[in-house]
Amino acid sequence: MPTARIISTPRITVNTLTCGDPAAEVILFIHGNLSSSVFWEQTMAVLGDDFFCVAPDLRGFGATEPLKIDATLGLNDMAEDILALIAALKISRFHLVGHSMGGGVAMKMLLLRPDILHSVTLVNTISPYGYAGSVDEWGTPCHPDGSPGGAGYVDAEFIRRLTEGDRSKEHALSPRNVLERLYFRPPFVPDNIDQLVDAVLATHVGDDWYPGNAVASPFWQGLAPGERGVVNAFSARYFDASEIASIQPKPPLLWIRGVDDLIIRNEDELQQEETSPGGSNSRPAQPMLRQIRRVLEGYRSKGGVFKEQGIADAGHTPFLEKPAEFNQALVNFLSSIRQTSD
Numbered sequence: 001m002p003t004a005r006i007i008s009t010p011r012i013t014v015n016t017l018t019c020g021d022p023a024a025e026v027i028l029f030i031h032g033n034l035s036s037s038v039f040w041e042q043t044m045a046v047l048g049d050d051f052f053c054v055a056p057d058l059r060g061f062g063a064t065e066p067l068k069i070d071a072t073l074g075l076n077d078m079a080e081d082i083l084a085l086i087a088a089l090k091i092s093r094f095h096l097v098g099h100s101m102g103g104g105v106a107m108k109m110l111l112l113r114p115d116i117l118h119s120v121t122l123v124n125t126i127s128p129y130g131y132a133g134s135v136d137e138w139g140t141p142c143h144p145d146g147s148p149g150g151a152g153y154v155d156a157e158f159i160r161r162l163t164e165g166d167r168s169k170e171h172a173l174s175p176r177n178v179l180e181r182l183y184f185r186p187p188f189v190p191d192n193i194d195q196l197v198d199a200v201l202a203t204h205v206g207d208d209w210y211p212g213n214a215v216a217s218p219f220w221q222g223l224a225p226g227e228r229g230v231v232n233a234f235s236a237r238y239f240d241a242s243e244i245a246s247i248q249p250k251p252p253l254l255w256i257r258g259v260d261d262l263i264i265r266n267e268d269e270l271q272q273e274e275t276s277p278g279g280s281n282s283r284p285a286q287p288m289l290r291q292i293r294r295v296l297e298g299y300r301s302k303g304g305v306f307k308e309q310g311i312a313d314a315g316h317t318p319f320l321e322k323p324a325e326f327n328q329a330l331v332n333f334l335s336s337i338r339q340t341s342d
Contacts, residue, residue, distance in 0.1 A: 001041075002018060013065040014085050018052070018055075025118070028086070028096050030096070030097065043327065059077065060203065069212070069229055071212055075104050083109065093118055101234050111244060119254070122292075124263070126264065130149070130235050130239035132148060132149030134236045150225025207226070209229055212233070224237070242295050244299060245296075250302070252304070254330070257310055259313075263316045296308070311326060314326075
């Protein structure tokens with residue numbers, strides 16, 4: 001089973017799960033928003049037979065040093081933290097797997113250091129144009145200040161219950177209910193749900209962490225992403241990884257997704273439109289899947305290897321909901337890379 005240890009780097013002190021033989025090929029797993037390395041524990045326990053698995057807690061999550069999150073860097077501070085961790089562990093090259101927001105961190109690492117990546121796997125990743133605030137397949141901003149999106153659109157009741165450490169199921173916006181409703185395809189609930197709820201509740205809450213600060217806007221509902229905190233960092237105002245299509249070298253890339261994801265989806269296909277209280281400034285829906293697919297197909301058209309694989313009857317966390325299918329898809333992808341290299 002994975003074991004946790006604290007690793008100091010010149011940038012940050014990182015709580016890190018590891019599993020397997022350090023001499024084996026390395027897979028580094030990056031968790032998503034409102035979670036921690038614990039979400040990868042079961043995957044690591046299986047793959048640790050053949051790989052050295054590493055999973056850090058990102059800044060602001062889990063037991064890692066809670067340094068402030070500079071939203072204007074668009075997750076680059078988290079990417080640099082992981083590169084510092086890799087250097088401290090003396091790992092020269094590795095396979096990279098990122099889930100949800102962690103997929104955004106993985107894309108930023110791909111932009112920063114593609115030369116040290118054997119491969120990249122994006123799991124139910126955010127769009128290369130961020131989460132909320134863009135309107136079409138090309139990531140055109142809805143408004144110049146990044147609205148609608150960012151910390152101002154996180155429900156205040158959820159933040160309150162997260163801050164208070166609410167583990168109950170008494171309210172629709174308790175962390176447990178939000179986790180069960182949005183992260184998994186009902187009626188699935190993992191056996192380790194209590195451990196996962198604890199990981200959610202370990203999130204650092206405030207303007208510098210989750211969700212961040214909001215600023216006034218003349219556009220939709222009067223709020224835009226501020227300059228601090230994680231939800232702002234992956235908003236369209238600051239996050240843009242669309243240039244991955246042009247990087248060199250291009251490590252092979254796999255996009256795995258649960259096909260019933262309620263978080264990462266083509267919102268425009270739902271024909272939903274939200275309006276401001278005054279009835280103007282409509283909020284265009286974001287076609288997230290088409291944005292992702294267009295950028296990754298551009299990656300392939302410019303010489304990269306890209307494969308998309310959907311996992312049926314799974315939502316936002318296919319590695320927890322359908323672990324056998326997920327693990328097999330990942331291992332097959334990594335095996336194909338070995339065969340191509342031989």
